[in-house]
Amino acid sequence: MPHAALAHPPRWLTAAQLHPAPAAGVRDWLFDQGSLTRRLTALSDNAFSVTPLEEGWQTLRADECSALGMPAGSQGWVREVYLRGHGEIWVFARSVAARAALEGSGLDLHQLGSRSLGELLFSDRAFDRGAIEATRYPAPLLPAAVREERLWGRRSCFSRGELGVLVAEIFLPALWREAGVEAV
Numbered sequence: 001m002p003h004a005a006l007a008h009p010p011r012w013l014t015a016a017q018l019h020p021a022p023a024a025g026v027r028d029w030l031f032d033q034g035s036l037t038r039r040l041t042a043l044s045d046n047a048f049s050v051t052p053l054e055e056g057w058q059t060l061r062a063d064e065c066s067a068l069g070m071p072a073g074s075q076g077w078v079r080e081v082y083l084r085g086h087g088e089i090w091v092f093a094r095s096v097a098a099r100a101a102l103e104g105s106g107l108d109l110h111q112l113g114s115r116s117l118g119e120l121l122f123s124d125r126a127f128d129r130g131a132i133e134a135t136r137y138p139a140p141l142l143p144a145a146v147r148e149e150r151l152w153g154r155r156s157c158f159s160r161g162e163l164g165v166l167v168a169e170i171f172l173p174a175l176w177r178e179a180g181v182e183a184v
Contacts, residue, residue, distance in 0.1 A: 009063050010141070012133035012155060022134070022152065025181035029171060030134045030154045036083070036091070036169055037118040043178060044085030050114045051089075053143060055079040057099060061141075064096050067157060068164050075099040077109050079117065080143070083169075090175035092146055093117075094168045101163045109165075121158045121165065130157040137170045146172055152183060 015021075015031050022030065032039065041048040060068070060076040068076070076096045083091035095117050097109065112120070121127050137153035155168035176183040 008138055009061065010135045010138055010153070012063065012067070012135050014131060014133055018134060023182055023184060025179070026152055026171075026176075026183050029175075029179070029181065030152060031132050033129070033132070035118050035122040037116040037122070040083055040085055040090060040175075047086045049084045049087070050116050051082040051084060052112075052114060053080040053082065055110060060096055060098075064166055067155070067166050068096070068098050070098050077102050079109055079112070081117075082146075083116075085175070085178060088174045088178075089146060090172055090178065092142060092170040092172065094170075095165060097163065097165045105160070105163045107160075107163065107165075117165070117167065121167070124160070126160045127158040127165075128160070130159065132156045137168075142170065146170075148173070 015027070021027060037048070055078065057075055058078045060070070060074055062072050064076070065072050065074050076098050079095045081093050082089045083093055102109065109117070132154055133156070134152060134154045136150045139147050139149045151170050151172065153168055153170035155166060158165045158167065171183070
């Protein structure tokens, strides 16, 4: 389904705006300020991996353009990956950056391959992380292999000068099982 035709785009909210608030275990994962890569690596006893699905220049979704302060229909770099623990898909992640800001920034997102973008962003002290927002992510925006209704997701923007990298992470049922969290 084309993103522009999505009947209900994601509605991203801060922790204070979420009503009803998610269960404590879910809230802990959604609004954790640390590196998700590091948390998943610890949970998997170092059996963490990244599987790239898609990356390249695309027209960004309206909610992404708005978050990055760009006009609707702007071009950007899109990277979609699975974050895995013990080979099992735990998280679907979608990261986007404005084309104009990315070109000439010195950040080569196309060279990440199976490396974690989160680890790169957390290891570069020049990046500042914005507020974390959460949503029940629309199923049509997920890859078919993990498409489910009402999955919890979060996003935040990592900024360095003019460059903003918007990172969205959608938590899948396998993660909640492994973490022992009831994700209602």
